[in-house]
Amino acid sequence: MKPSNKNKKAPSKLGYKNKTKSAYQLSHRPHMRADAAWVLFQILEHGKSSREVMPKVFDRHEGKDNAWLQEMVFGCLRELPKLQYWLRQLLSKPLKGEQKIVEHLIMLGFYQLVFTRTSEHAAVSETVEACAALGQHRLKGLVNANLRNFQRENLAEQEIDVPHIQVGLPKWLHKQLLQHYPDQVAEIAEQINARPPLWLRVNAAKGSTLNYTAKLDAQGIEYEAVDNGVEPLNLLDVNATHALKLIKRTDITALPGFDEGLFAVQDLAAQLAAELLDVQPGDDVLDCCAAPGGKTAHILESQAKLASLDAIDSDGQRLERVDENMQRLGHDQSFGDKLNLYVVDASSEEVLNRVLKDKQYDRILLDAPCSATGVIRRHPDIRWLRKATDIENTVALQKVILAQIWQRLKPGGTLLYATCSILKQENEQQIAAFLATQADASLVPLHENDTPECPGLQILPGQAQMDGFYYARLLKS
Incomplete structure (x- = not known):
């Protein structure tokens, strides 16, 4: 008998305040850059979480395209203070209403030009094309001009003398870290902006860590076990013997034993x-x-x-x-x-x-x-x-x-x-x-x-x- 069916009350309906119906609609035709800009627009302008809106665009694409979409969205969120700073240097006045999404599209273009291996031609031309996909045909020239001026003025190489922008944090969080960890702010910010490792916890109820690592070895999947001598683990009387860190990020559902429940994804x-x-x-x-x-x-x-x-x-x-x-x-x-x-x-x-x-x-x-x-x-x-x-x-x-x-x-x-x-x-x-x-x-x-x-x-x-x-x-x- 499933414990939840017996004991759990009906799930509550959780809503979001101050959201208009249009904020939920994904009405433009499928286009990866347009979809990435839409997700950024929902998060930053409508206060939605990535866990709510990313699946909506994932349903329109598959495989490597979805991996690219997540990398673009998360990358823009990590580098947002710089992207916004550059946008303010180039955009003569903020866009309003339905056109606001184009600002997020331009920042996506900046991110491609500076932080990815996307060719400059593709970063510009495909981003301009995304403007049309979003139904903002009249702003294609504006997008093209901003991306070209960004390259021409070499803004990415110019120093930004604003502390919280330098470390990629919102001003309030940077202030908190300065208060609590004055000597570690740069290091903490670097880790906050880093790509996280993928940790597994072997399900001890279904087998030993040794047995599961044998399955990983058989498929050539590289991993590391826990080093208990590293701070702060060496301060604790614990032995995380069921924890494994994968060397390369991968599709979790493709790992051996996923359907059988041999492991769970859980940070150390x-x-x-x-x-x-x-x-x-x-x-x-x-x-x-x-x-x-x-x-x-x-x-x-x-x-x-x-x-x-x-x-x-x-x-x-x-x-x-x-x-x-x-x-x-x-x-x-x-x-x-x-x-x-x-x-x-x-x-x-x-x-x-x-x-x-x-x-x-x-x-x-x-x-x-x-x-x-x-x-x-x-x-x-x-x-x-x-x-x-x-x-x-x-x-x-x-x-x-x-x-x-x-x-x-x-x-x-x-x-x-x-x-x-x-x-x-x-x-x-x-x-x-x-x-x-x-x-x-x-x-x-x-x-x-x-x-x-x-x-x-x-x-x-x-x-x-x-x-x-x-x-x-x-x-x-």
């Missing part, structure tokens, strides 16, 4: 959660804010003899992905009634009580809502979808959820607080404030410098080739 930093939670036989476990389910699955794989695992998330649509992942990995069958999925707003005491009743837990993983600033290299749109004002609201939400979920922890139980953020107010400052006000909470150090005044472990993007992540482990007296 995220794989530390199950190790640090350290679930014991007979434990009741709560995975709070569980979607898309990577950590949920890993907890099950790390302790087959747990008593129960309740995975909750406020987004019913994202919880569907947890269900799908459990099915592919075989955990829905292996764990049966031990595994329960619930659509729950963890900030609401009323909803928690209604769904979870009076159940208490030995182990809780709180993967708290956050700015996701630690995973920008995987989702370049995050830096442009987030605003400085969002952080204060997120910190307030974290505080509420932490207080509510703490009441669900048994005396003597462990709560592992986690975020994929690198901002201190979401991480160590949040936990320090909680420890200072919660009398029955104490810190279980993860390393020798882990103190109540400066709690937890902050992983910065690129450390041991991991995403940015934060962990703090708390004990209830």
Whole structure:
């Protein structure tokens, strides 16, 4: 029996505020550069995420064309401050209304000319042709002129004396990094803009890492195992023996054992959660804010003899992905009634009580809502979808959820607080404030410098080739 079908409430319908119907329409004829400009327009002008709009254009193309589309869109998002700066130098006045999409098309042309191996002729001519594909025939001359002037004036070689533009970050995020990591801003920005590695987690419930690497070897797929001697891994009492990093990015579904659920895609930093939670036989476990389910699955794989695992998330649509992942990995069958999925707003005491009743837990993983600033290299749109004002609201939400979920922890139980953020107010400052006000909470150090005044472990993007992540482990007296 599928646990989600038995226990999960109907997914909620999540909408987007301030979106007009036209913002959702993809009415122009299929054209790769026009489609890339459309995606950028949706993200930057309508506030949509790449995960929402990229599939719409992927459906119009296939194979290598989709790989090219993703590279163009993500590349433009990484280099956006420079592209916008160059555009302002050349465009006499901003375009408005339906013509605004052409600005994104011009920036796509800049990106091709500077950051790709596309021939100059193709970068210009195909980008101009995309203007016609978008129905903006009258602006073809404008696109052509801007791209030609960009080349003629050699703007790409001119120094830009604006710090946040130099490192490719929005001004608010650059200011935050200067405040929290004044000596590491350039290094962090470089890692944020880097292409992320592809990490796998071998499904221990279906076989050993040795057996799976034999399958990779048989197909000539290159990989690396974890080096536990690299900081910050050497600070932790963990052994990520099921983690493998692929040398070359590839189609995940084409890897051996995908359909059989022999592995999952999960960054090494995220794989530390199950190790640090350290679930014991007979434990009741709560995975709070569980979607898309990577950590949920890993907890099950790390302790087959747990008593129960309740995975909750406020987004019913994202919880569907947890269900799908459990099915592919075989955990829905292996764990049966031990595994329960619930659509729950963890900030609401009323909803928690209604769904979870009076159940208490030995182990809780709180993967708290956050700015996701630690995973920008995987989702370049995050830096442009987030605003400085969002952080204060997120910190307030974290505080509420932490207080509510703490009441669900048994005396003597462990709560592992986690975020994929690198901002201190979401991480160590949040936990320090909680420890200072919660009398029955104490810190279980993860390393020798882990103190109540400066709690937890902050992983910065690129450390041991991991995403940015934060962990703090708390004990209830």
